[in-house]
Amino acid sequence: MSAAAVVCNGQGHFLSHHSASSTETLFLTYMMSQTALTSNQKPINRPIVLASIDRSMSKPSASSVDRKSGFCSETRTFRSLRPPVLLPPDALPLSFTSYAFSLLPSPLPSNPALLDAATAASLSYPDLLARVRSLSYSLADRLALSKGDVALVLSPSTVHLPVLYLSLLSLGVVFCPANPVSTPAEISHQCRLVAPVSVAFATSSAAPKLPPHLKSVIILDSPQFHSLLLASDHERPAASSSTTAGGESGVLQSDAAAIQFSSGTTGRIKAAAVPHRAFIAMAAAFHQYAPRRPAAEVTLLAAPMFHSLGLAAVCGGLVLGRTTVVMESPGFAKMLRAAAKHRATTLLAAPPVVVAMARSEEVDKYDLGALEAVSTGGAPVPEEVARRFMARFPGVQLRQGYGSTEGGGIATMISNEECSHLRSVGRLGNVEAKLVDVKTGKALSVGQQGELYVRGPAVMIGYVGDYQANESTFDSEGWLKTGDLCYFDNEGYLYIVDRLKELIKYKAYQVPPAELEHLLHSIPDVLDAVVVPYPQEDVGQIPLAFVVRKPGSNLSEAKIMDYVAKQVAPYKKIRKVLFINSIPKSATGKTLRRELATRALGGSRL
Template structure:
């Protein structure tokens, strides 16, 4: 029923099915694009551009170093921990060409978070920005990582600019804390060691693992979603078919402010843009509106991928509003719900509507999107080709079209499962390939889908999933804390922000400042609470589980009164 429902629903020109086996592996896509668009720009960052042919050459040098100067073999995991820099696609495609499995790592992670991800994935190598090498120094002895590459922000820039940028970061802004990693090699040294060396191109099968992308899934435990070669290839072809059907191959210029270590940006800029021969302008720090505006003002950009928080920030920045948007034809939103007022404001400023989509790390990530030529504000669009949605009730029974229930997804982009967690996989993925999203919504008769509620306890901060379980586990380990709970509260800038409730142990006098510092020291920035409230007790179920819903309802009621 569901698999065939959309066959006649797509606008003219959009296929209902794609061939996920058009390429056997990502290496084939990469080589195809680098040959076809050899002289075209592939990535730009801090004013310097790499062509597709240069990207192929440099990634080959990185691959050759991996193969000839380390003991890594195909199937080993390599963690990439960098913001948006030219070094990222070089290391990414070099590792892929050597047959390694990518483990994307947030460069803002704390030592605790790094240690969990590196150990869970079994990573044996790490490419890390120097700014967080001091954390790597703490963590590496507790992991299986043997090979470490350290890069600085300006490493891929021309000689004089490289030294100027790196010196400014290290000595003027003092953004690189001291570290001691004698076994580490610099990124430039690694490329030098691989220069002129032959690469034995890996040739994984379509169902071989390509990436472990970490997510909270539908619970708070950070798990690696196993994304295969076929998953990622299918999703890039699906996105191209539905979301970018009006693109001119080899001519699009896409602004890339979202971090490539996040699956939404990764698939958009490293997979989809690759297939389309597009030029991605990488923004290292999108929070700096002045630098970002200056960077993108130099390009007649045709596409912009962002999320609600970023759209708010830019629309409120006068120099951005004065840019030339005459070439902008596609703005895509994902990662967090798009507010209608912001969508209207963006279109007013740029003249370009925002097309909202929907996805999960577990779906590589794009599962639905508004077609380029026919979008509905407030909906997440239609399933990308070769994908079906359905809704189920609380007992797991299928519901008719139009009825509200938990959304489930089936398609070639759905993950293989969670890395080494068969029980967690079985909770969300059934034997027929349907993935439970935990999101509540309904399917309209015209094929468009709307979300009406999110996963019960998940907090969505600027497009990042934050799970109360993790926050509460950290806070509960703080001396003086008896009970605690974390919830999301509305926030104009980030969609939601975090509030924690604390019951002190008898005799404890811990303060709000101490709680915030403890969370700051143990959690990435977007996971840190903004508000702390002390209580004598928390609302509990009969079995002693904290009723977060009750806390949320109380908080919303208070905010409405004020």
């Protein structure tokens, strides 16, 4: 009997347009055995408002959609120009873990699933499935974790972290990844946002930062966790190794899978609840669009797994049967060394890494001949930097993408032709979008700038326990407001103009910092630059540039302001320049603009 037929016994049907592999049969059969372990199920601890709003994409007539731009005249929205992503029926009980493993080929790939960049320790695909099975049982049996519990995870990226994530997801436990370099005060605040936390998983170095009131803490680099990870078959009751199918564990696709912290660099931190359906949609898109040659594909993950960029990359690599090389600690030289040592074909990293690769002499010390693509997201790569990168690596695709914790993957680049649109972040994926005039609320068309709204299967459920934030983030039709000023060209490419909150208000004008930053990056002696608003009583705000010069450069404030002034309208001129040794950025590559603005106001040492 096929896995699809097994699931049909309890649920009616499984995946449309999908035939099950023997891998799926084995794993789904195991997952059905978790019913007894999760019988005391409970809802997510704190209610999320707006979760009942229908956020499904509209279904206009095909004739109303322009085949070149994707603009729909009937709904005044933009549609994806890619083939539709095939998803399981949304009413089908299904965890992301079950779905992800159902996509693996049979027999399982012979290449490693996960590989430690520093030690070369690896985890094969059979070992990955076995350890997820063991840990899932241990978490339910020994720790009594079940659907609706919240697990805080405080750890750098390791080969065992995906095992933990997948195990928690298989039980319906909501995992909550946090940055291990956060301060104790920040972690305490995060715990309050998602309270009550049922269990915390942390490394021995990060555990002292946890609030003392947490009753259950598992140290990830301890014998205790190792024993959970390697629970042997004889420890499990017979019922846990054979039963019927994958949905009866009670996990629904609409259930929260993860709570990710968002907006820490641009405003007060919020806890975004992301459903299993969002992860399933992401995996389905990877599986449908990506090329099939797993044994030859090695992805070096230089983005942390507590961030949506790193999390999406590791999940995508696993469902495609590729090898993902994991870096536990950051560092540009470490990354280059790992890319050369492990013959990485794809590098996934934040935009500052792309800037460094385009400019640093350190690159010349390493053989990156196997590299075929660099994928990046989190912030736009300046056009001049992209050109320098492509000139230095002529055979390497620079794939820019655009998404968010709240909205999932919104746009991306796939082909060489798409990657040639340097200022764009790609074309829409499995999502519907519209552009809204920020003053009138009117839906806009091709070439017009407005705030980008999105909706689709990868959009979050909402912010946990934050009614005000949900009210301001979603409209009455379930559209997620991204806060980004954007436009589409007549070929369906999306362009990010700037964050609406970051626009500089000079007199009656709005000045986008990104435009000025593009110009600054085109100056040969500029290594990095950021433009922030600086208050000035007579005009409101002026553009202030923080600039990192090349070592030994005598580039002056006057030369910079004159260079920019010749290329922009008078109201966009940079009117103040401060030189700085480095631009402060988060672990995921986002510029800490508020920190720079505060420094400028306070006159603190740069």
